[in-house]
Amino acid sequence: MTAVRFLAYRLAGIVLVLLLVALATYLVFYLLPADPARLSCGKPCTPENYAAAQRYLGLDAPWYGQLWNYLSGIVTGRRFGSGTGVVDCPAPCFGYSFQLSTPVTELILTRLPVTASIAIGAAVLWFVAGVLGGTLAAVRRGRALDRAIMTVAIAGVSAPAYLVGLLAILLFGFTLGWLPTGGYEPFTEDPVGWFVHLLLPWSALAFLQAAIYARLTRSEVIDQLGQDHIRTARAIGLTERAVVVRHGLRNALIPVVTVFGLDLGGLLGGAVITERVFSMQGLGSLLISAVGTTDLQTVVGVTLFAAFLITAANFVVDVVYSLIDPRVALG
Amino acid sequence: MTEGAGSPVLAVRDLVVAFPGGAGRVVDSVGFDLHPGRVLALVGESGSGKSLTAMSVLGLLPPTASVSGSIRLEGEELLGADRGALRRVRGGRVGTVFQEPMSAFDPVYRVGDQVAEAIRVHRGGRRAALRARVAELLAAVGLPDPRRIAASFPHQLSGGQLQRAMIAMAISNDPVALIADEPTTALDVTVQAGILDLLRALAAERGTAILLITHDMGVVADLADDVLVLRRGETVERGPVRRVLLEPEHPYTRELLASVPTLVGGDVPASAPAGRPVAVLEQAVVSYSRRGRTLRALDGVDLEVRAGEVVGLVGESGSGKSTAGRALLGLAPLADGGASVEGVNLRRAGRRARREVRARIGTVFQDPASSLNPRTTVGWSIAEPLLLHTDRSGDQREERVAELLDAVRLPRDFARRYPHELSGGQRQRVAIARALALDPALLIADEPTSALDVSVQAAVLDLLADLQARLGFACLLISHDLAVVRRLADTVVVLRDGRVVERGPTARVLSEPADPYTRRLLAAVPVADPGLQAARREERRALEVQP
Amino acid sequence: MTVLRHLRHDPWALAGGIVVLLFVLAAVLAPLLTAIPGQDPYRYHLDALDDSGAPRGFGGGISAQHWFGVEPLSGRDLFAIVVYGARTSILVGVGASAASVLVGVAVGLVAGYFGGWVDRVVSRVVDVMLGFPSLVFMISLTAVVAASFPKPLLIVLIIGFFGWPSVARVIRGQVLSLRSRTFATAAEAMGAPAGHVLARLLLPNVGASIIVYATILIPASIGTEAALSFLGVGVPPPTPSWGRSIGDAVAWFRVDPAYLVFPGGALFLLTLAFNAFGDGLRDALDPRVSRGRRSAATPVVDDRVVPNR
Amino acid sequence: GCTGGGSSGADQKSTLTVLTPSSTFLIDPASSQNLATTSLSFLDRRLTTWDVKKGQDAKVVPDLATSTGTAGDDGKTWTYTLKDGLKFSDGSPITSESIKYGIERSFSDQLQGGLSYHKTLLEGGSDYKGPFDGESLDSIETPDAKTIVFHLNKAFGDWPWIASMPAFSPVKESNGNPATYKKAPITSGPYKVQSIKDGTSVTLVRNKYWSKATDSVRTAEADQVVFQESQNQNTVVQNLVNDTGSFKTAFGAQYLGASDLAAVNGNPSAKSRLATSQAGPIQYLAINTRRGDLQQLKVRQALEYAVDKKAYLVASGGSNAGAYASTLITPGIAGRQDYDLYPAPESGDVAKAKSLLSSAGVTGLKLTLLTQNDAASLAEAQAIQQGLKRAGITVTLKTEDVDSFSTDVAKSNPDFDLALSSWQPDFPSANANISPLFDSSQIGNGNFNLSQYANKDVDTAIAAAQAEVDQTKAQAQWAAIDKRIMQDAPIVPLTYAKNSFLHGSGVGNFFIPSFPAYPDYMTLTIEQ
Numbered sequence A: 001m002t003a004v005r006f007l008a009y010r011l012a013g014i015v016l017v018l019l020l021v022a023l024a025t026y027l028v029f030y031l032l033p034a035d036p037a038r039l040s041c042g043k044p045c046t047p048e049n050y051a052a053a054q055r056y057l058g059l060d061a062p063w064y065g066q067l068w069n070y071l072s073g074i075v076t077g078r079r080f081g082s083g084t085g086v087v088d089c090p091a092p093c094f095g096y097s098f099q100l101s102t103p104v105t106e107l108i109l110t111r112l113p114v115t116a117s118i119a120i121g122a123a124v125l126w127f128v129a130g131v132l133g134g135t136l137a138a139v140r141r142g143r144a145l146d147r148a149i150m151t152v153a154i155a156g157v158s159a160p161a162y163l164v165g166l167l168a169i170l171l172f173g174f175t176l177g178w179l180p181t182g183g184y185e186p187f188t189e190d191p192v193g194w195f196v197h198l199l200l201p202w203s204a205l206a207f208l209q210a211a212i213y214a215r216l217t218r219s220e221v222i223d224q225l226g227q228d229h230i231r232t233a234r235a236i237g238l239t240e241r242a243v244v245v246r247h248g249l250r251n252a253l254i255p256v257v258t259v260f261g262l263d264l265g266g267l268l269g270g271a272v273i274t275e276r277v278f279s280m281q282g283l284g285s286l287l288i289s290a291v292g293t294t295d296l297q298t299v300v301g302v303t304l305f306a307a308f309l310i311t312a313a314n315f316v317v318d319v320v321y322s323l324i325d326p327r328v329a330l331g
Numbered sequence B: 001m002t003e004g005a006g007s008p009v010l011a012v013r014d015l016v017v018a019f020p021g022g023a024g025r026v027v028d029s030v031g032f033d034l035h036p037g038r039v040l041a042l043v044g045e046s047g048s049g050k051s052l053t054a055m056s057v058l059g060l061l062p063p064t065a066s067v068s069g070s071i072r073l074e075g076e077e078l079l080g081a082d083r084g085a086l087r088r089v090r091g092g093r094v095g096t097v098f099q100e101p102m103s104a105f106d107p108v109y110r111v112g113d114q115v116a117e118a119i120r121v122h123r124g125g126r127r128a129a130l131r132a133r134v135a136e137l138l139a140a141v142g143l144p145d146p147r148r149i150a151a152s153f154p155h156q157l158s159g160g161q162l163q164r165a166m167i168a169m170a171i172s173n174d175p176v177a178l179i180a181d182e183p184t185t186a187l188d189v190t191v192q193a194g195i196l197d198l199l200r201a202l203a204a205e206r207g208t209a210i211l212l213i214t215h216d217m218g219v220v221a222d223l224a225d226d227v228l229v230l231r232r233g234e235t236v237e238r239g240p241v242r243r244v245l246l247e248p249e250h251p252y253t254r255e256l257l258a259s260v261p262t263l264v265g266g267d268v269p270a271s272a273p274a275g276r277p278v279a280v281l282e283q284a285v286v287s288y289s290r291r292g293r294t295l296r297a298l299d300g301v302d303l304e305v306r307a308g309e310v311v312g313l314v315g316e317s318g319s320g321k322s323t324a325g326r327a328l329l330g331l332a333p334l335a336d337g338g339a340s341v342e343g344v345n346l347r348r349a350g351r352r353a354r355r356e357v358r359a360r361i362g363t364v365f366q367d368p369a370s371s372l373n374p375r376t377t378v379g380w381s382i383a384e385p386l387l388l389h390t391d392r393s394g395d396q397r398e399e400r401v402a403e404l405l406d407a408v409r410l411p412r413d414f415a416r417r418y419p420h421e422l423s424g425g426q427r428q429r430v431a432i433a434r435a436l437a438l439d440p441a442l443l444i445a446d447e448p449t450s451a452l453d454v455s456v457q458a459a460v461l462d463l464l465a466d467l468q469a470r471l472g473f474a475c476l477l478i479s480h481d482l483a484v485v486r487r488l489a490d491t492v493v494v495l496r497d498g499r500v501v502e503r504g505p506t507a508r509v510l511s512e513p514a515d516p517y518t519r520r521l522l523a524a525v526p527v528a529d530p531g532l533q534a535a536r537r538e539e540r541r542a543l544e545v546q547p
Numbered sequence C: 001m002t003v004l005r006h007l008r009h010d011p012w013a014l015a016g017g018i019v020v021l022l023f024v025l026a027a028v029l030a031p032l033l034t035a036i037p038g039q040d041p042y043r044y045h046l047d048a049l050d051d052s053g054a055p056r057g058f059g060g061g062i063s064a065q066h067w068f069g070v071e072p073l074s075g076r077d078l079f080a081i082v083v084y085g086a087r088t089s090i091l092v093g094v095g096a097s098a099a100s101v102l103v104g105v106a107v108g109l110v111a112g113y114f115g116g117w118v119d120r121v122v123s124r125v126v127d128v129m130l131g132f133p134s135l136v137f138m139i140s141l142t143a144v145v146a147a148s149f150p151k152p153l154l155i156v157l158i159i160g161f162f163g164w165p166s167v168a169r170v171i172r173g174q175v176l177s178l179r180s181r182t183f184a185t186a187a188e189a190m191g192a193p194a195g196h197v198l199a200r201l202l203l204p205n206v207g208a209s210i211i212v213y214a215t216i217l218i219p220a221s222i223g224t225e226a227a228l229s230f231l232g233v234g235v236p237p238p239t240p241s242w243g244r245s246i247g248d249a250v251a252w253f254r255v256d257p258a259y260l261v262f263p264g265g266a267l268f269l270l271t272l273a274f275n276a277f278g279d280g281l282r283d284a285l286d287p288r289v290s291r292g293r294r295s296a297a298t299p300v301v302d303d304r305v306v307p308n309r
Numbered sequence D: 001g002c003t004g005g006g007s008s009g010a011d012q013k014s015t016l017t018v019l020t021p022s023s024t025f026l027i028d029p030a031s032s033q034n035l036a037t038t039s040l041s042f043l044d045r046r047l048t049t050w051d052v053k054k055g056q057d058a059k060v061v062p063d064l065a066t067s068t069g070t071a072g073d074d075g076k077t078w079t080y081t082l083k084d085g086l087k088f089s090d091g092s093p094i095t096s097e098s099i100k101y102g103i104e105r106s107f108s109d110q111l112q113g114g115l116s117y118h119k120t121l122l123e124g125g126s127d128y129k130g131p132f133d134g135e136s137l138d139s140i141e142t143p144d145a146k147t148i149v150f151h152l153n154k155a156f157g158d159w160p161w162i163a164s165m166p167a168f169s170p171v172k173e174s175n176g177n178p179a180t181y182k183k184a185p186i187t188s189g190p191y192k193v194q195s196i197k198d199g200t201s202v203t204l205v206r207n208k209y210w211s212k213a214t215d216s217v218r219t220a221e222a223d224q225v226v227f228q229e230s231q232n233q234n235t236v237v238q239n240l241v242n243d244t245g246s247f248k249t250a251f252g253a254q255y256l257g258a259s260d261l262a263a264v265n266g267n268p269s270a271k272s273r274l275a276t277s278q279a280g281p282i283q284y285l286a287i288n289t290r291r292g293d294l295q296q297l298k299v300r301q302a303l304e305y306a307v308d309k310k311a312y313l314v315a316s317g318g319s320n321a322g323a324y325a326s327t328l329i330t331p332g333i334a335g336r337q338d339y340d341l342y343p344a345p346e347s348g349d350v351a352k353a354k355s356l357l358s359s360a361g362v363t364g365l366k367l368t369l370l371t372q373n374d375a376a377s378l379a380e381a382q383a384i385q386q387g388l389k390r391a392g393i394t395v396t397l398k399t400e401d402v403d404s405f406s407t408d409v410a411k412s413n414p415d416f417d418l419a420l421s422s423w424q425p426d427f428p429s430a431n432a433n434i435s436p437l438f439d440s441s442q443i444g445n446g447n448f449n450l451s452q453y454a455n456k457d458v459d460t461a462i463a464a465a466q467a468e469v470d471q472t473k474a475q476a477q478w479a480a481i482d483k484r485i486m487q488d489a490p491i492v493p494l495t496y497a498k499n500s501f502l503h504g505s506g507v508g509n510f511f512i513p514s515f516p517a518y519p520d521y522m523t524l525t526i527e528q
């Protein structure tokens, strides 16, 4: 398949997936008993107020009409209200949050730095820790170090994320008082504060993931070390370290990196529990609170964004895969 | 060993390799000397301890193995030497060439870089200098366009090219000794001949001492000066190659030699009377598209297999032999031309008709280990065709399975075993039994013996010949081994790049080949007689200089 | 059986298996166990609480009647709650895993066997589902379905629904490599229809990984159920659930740490045991198969089944 | 003190920090339900406001206006005059037109969701769609820049309270676009917005045009007010207990849950910084009077006896969290009379309940209880469940998230037998206690008559009491209505909740008035 065709094919795939995601999300929320119009109807709720809320929220159209309005808004932009009260959501309008009276695009843009900070930092941490631990365990297979690392790893995958986070806050935040217990400082305003605030969330999130990666890396490295070319590498007199790192790990990393790309893509769409535990306002919190307030457009917008990141990550993974594994061609 | 003059490069004494658990001593008191410029061949059936012996020289045994004895390289003891010393020896004074060049290279690095790495480990050096040295080495092993080869990834090269690159890597530090563990097993005969020439030149020109491990007596005859025969880890016989191959003393050696199929002597089956055509390919074209390019695996092939006849299909790897078989099964869709079995046109047949045709064909696949479902009993596998195409009851099926086991000379209680509980030869017999379950009109045997030891191979071939004589099915025998074909086939068809280059009665084609390709193919097959082989080598050389 | 022999030599796996067994026993025998101190998980003991609703006495009110102390605000027996909670956890864990495995295996088999566009569609769907904010959708889905629908079953189905993609991915990868093995071609050459190849050849051959996968999925499902209950959308009260207890207990940690320690410890221990046992089983069955190029990206046992982060 | 350097100079600004779990601060008064004593009053002034003092009933007092309103036409016309020298935060004068415009905005489609009592009372309100298309509401007259007159469609004695609601804040017409307003509001209160970090924090700084001389209520001691949003309640409480750094001058905007109370009770220093309200908002079990056996009075009365109020109180946090309730009008509301129509021990009178059930001929009663799915609500619902079980009533819990609950509970034909709810009146009048919950016009459509209670006599009595301008007479009428309703047993009053709030040691004058059960933000002091 040529590069252009490949690209076109993948792009069409991404668009299709996103449409399906939008459809699914709309359907689920359409079926939800909570009625946004009723919720934003005010107190006391008169039929007039209710009708006004429905009109404004666009809920007087059937669900497919709403979905259509939403989708066409991405291309054409949308306006709400009239006269001096008009509110614009310029194209590409990925929805407008009535609860927060802000275009969803703007919400995503303001929340993304938080989530990205959490996700990327944690990802670096868990990748390094996981790959290092997994490789060490593989090399020392069956020995004490392997046992120790795998014990920690198995504990890591068994510990619920929320518990780890909460216990970390109790220990490092309250009991020891070393680190702040939550919140976020933008990097641009206070780099040190940014780092200090993120240390706990990074560690809590990375603990679980590092455990998974250590296990994955270990089994891949063991697998690779059993391959014929490792014997060749030994037979030309390479040091054991070079054999493991240059030949074992390098090959083992191929599947690990692909999984990593997908994980990172998934995480950028919101680290729901981590953000919640550490009172951070990223995409995960935005999504959860939008679900909580039946803020349909925000839910759809953020979900679409998350799904986009996943499909994009998939795409990137495929490209990277063909780069790091010379046997694989795009297609 | 008397012939070796001067002190040996490598002296192995009383080598014992053992594993904990049931295996026990898998190499038992083996000793030999390796002399400069001479080739010592280690032969024996699979599992006899050849590889372990070789690996112990470089300390590359698995950590669970325990080794004792003495291994001296130019007087320096290697057994129990520290890691640094061993590392300097590995790839430095002792080079290694492994079987399966495809998997012996790291898939993610360029071949040139891997060769350069071998040099850098021992000698260091700058990039440019290394690159030049790599190109030089690759040229030295007879690779044309060494720069392109160096810049290629392993998967972009052929097996022969990779094996040459492997040898370049092994000799990159001018080793005094070279260990070659089955260096040609996975290669075509023509490629194999080239590699053997290269190794011979190394020994002759550089004075490298070579430890050659192989199970192919032809290869031994072609290359070795001395032979050591191993059986279950013990030395059975040793001596100069002529003596061991021509006047074997030990019965085991004799048995081993007797089962080697040969291109000379013995009898060629007389052409059976030709019956009705069972399977026909007419101007068949099969093409595969890969990465935008189309490859014609079959390019206008005519083929006819008649009832009671064995047609041998030969050719180098990738020439389209298996594809022809698949075309007859309807597994490879025809792009053009026709294929019919028992009068049913496979191109036009519907799904149902196709299935019915398949019921009339028995297939024996190349790899006996993987052609049986590992999760079911052998009996189930044999009964599978019955299950699919007949409505026999369970008892009736069992009965038939028992008959079939009898036919392939396996005990009846094997029906309850699982494939992994059988040896390779036994598994291949099971595969044959399954292929015969429905009394096929056509048997397609795709490399039925290539994964087997020579002795086992001989038995399986005998069985096939016997069954064919008794049951009279039409048989398409696919093999790259001309000697195998010679033993069974009435007619031989030679394929090259998806085209038939020659066909005719076996005796004629193999004794008076008309096509130069066939001639080269024949000449490249080594025979297990050092004198004869030397003569054949000269013939082959002569053929090569011709265009 | 070589598997059993292998497991016997793996102390971790053995310990894991025994702990799992003990938990299952405790869950099955919950009424008998709690009858010893004469408790049930529903009865209030307000006298065991102080004025602010916190348990009186040491360790959250540990006593001869209340082995693990009592629950704050209600005085219900914590031992009974933990033991009965094991029922919920194990039931949901096993049920959801079964659902995931069933769907995942079916989809993986079909995608791997038929390949082509079926495979492409399935792979994309799987990739998206794996990265979807699934927890959020689990929350909404629990709210969407009619209240008359039995909630535990709903939880099982929902967790199962979001669990199948990882199974499908693994099975697909294995089928892809199995399909190119000669015995599958052999069956095809014999004229076997797709159904025969799928059911008689491929399915038994992925059996080992299915078992292993299930043992790894179970702890993950238990964790997800706990997370859902933690977020308030799990099995409805008063049916005991570890996740709900943990969720409540986190707030009480400063006053009554025992309230977190017992259900939290039980959850951790059971998950750990399942994981250890699953690892051992994986080693014992060693389903490592030769890998194709693309399927090399698929670890034999995919660890990415933990949706809550 | 700190000897680190000169940076901590004497001119350091005092900062009051409000820690809130909410992730949004709805700044637009038109769509706000904010109490007159909390957040939004930092930014906005209304025509009237509340004066709350420790130990006294809440009073409505003039804010921008010079009086709480002059009634004419038997309570159908209300007139206000603005004080002199009032200015917006941009220095421009506050006029009666800007108040009218502010109220008109609340009618627009885009600004729904606020307290809307005025919309049903102002003449022509039901047809009015807001000012953005150039229409104006004629029932609000502004004869001059300082006078504003309201014409109601019926007499309404509590109008002065209505005029204290957020929508009665002035909004400049140039600032009226909802999108612009919420980013950069021009304010009338003592503070203006300095920065808004979405979901994280909102920082308020002084509005130099606000003058204390015109404001009888707000003291505005802090130079700066920071709302820290999206705070985890657990973390908030722990930080306030620790009382370090910036948390010294902070307080939590969310009342403490049972576990937090237990934690604070075990810490004397923190306990001294805990402010607990008097018994206030009513927590009740609504009985759907239109469903099955619950239509029978005796069955409902049986519920009154069967409920285990003690378990309920413990589940909600014990005696710190509330006091047993038996009336509809809550303590702290002027004119409340205490009584108990269904006297029973705290844990209920199971025998009496059983006998009432059997005399009604009802056995094996099965009911669904609708409740929110947060931990606190679940604990309370289970307490009810186990209480009724003693009388042989099987209760199934139907748990929903807060939004689904709010929607489902206020539907016209709701699908529940019982629901757990609570009510805090929007203004301290028995009217706000009773009419939203028991007037038959408040059934369904998002309103709060959860019991579907319809009684013509009660409706008439409510209308009469609402129209009564004389407050003492009105109070007597409300007290009678209270008892009349309880005879029909449409709800089980459970407790009057006590809300407890925690503050740092640097926050002074932190108290909770008898109404509302929230701290008064306006008069807090900062001690550093």
Ligand SMILES: Nc1ncnc2c1ncn2[C@@H]1O[C@H](COP(=O)(O)OP(=O)(O)OP(=O)(O)O)[C@@H](O)[C@H]1O
Residues within 6 Å of the ligand: B019, B023, B026, B044, B045, B046, B047, B048, B049, B050, B051, B052, B053, B062, B064, B215
């Ligand atoms: N790691 C190991 N553990 C236990 N036994 C082993 C191990 N490696 C090899 N063996 C056993 O040692 C014996 C000799 O093995 P070796 O590989 O030397 O055979 P070989 O002669 O090279 O056979 P082939 O021709 O099949 O390569 C075999 O029986 C084999 O099963």
Ligand SMILES: Nc1ncnc2c1ncn2[C@@H]1O[C@H](COP(=O)(O)OP(=O)(O)OP(=O)(O)O)[C@@H](O)[C@H]1O
Residues within 6 Å of the ligand: B288, B289, B290, B295, B297, B315, B316, B317, B318, B319, B320, B321, B322, B323, B324, B480
């Ligand atoms: N499924 C396939 N897709 C693409 N190319 C294929 C496929 N199968 C075979 N080929 C190509 O078709 C050609 C002929 O293959 P075939 O398997 O028939 O060769 P062969 O003669 O049997 O070789 P060998 O001796 O190695 O088995 C080869 O170049 C091979 O790479």
Ligand SMILES: [Mg+2]
Residues within 6 Å of the ligand: B050, B051, B052
């Ligand atoms: Mg070998």
Ligand SMILES: [Mg+2]
Residues within 6 Å of the ligand: B321, B322, B323
């Ligand atoms: Mg072939």
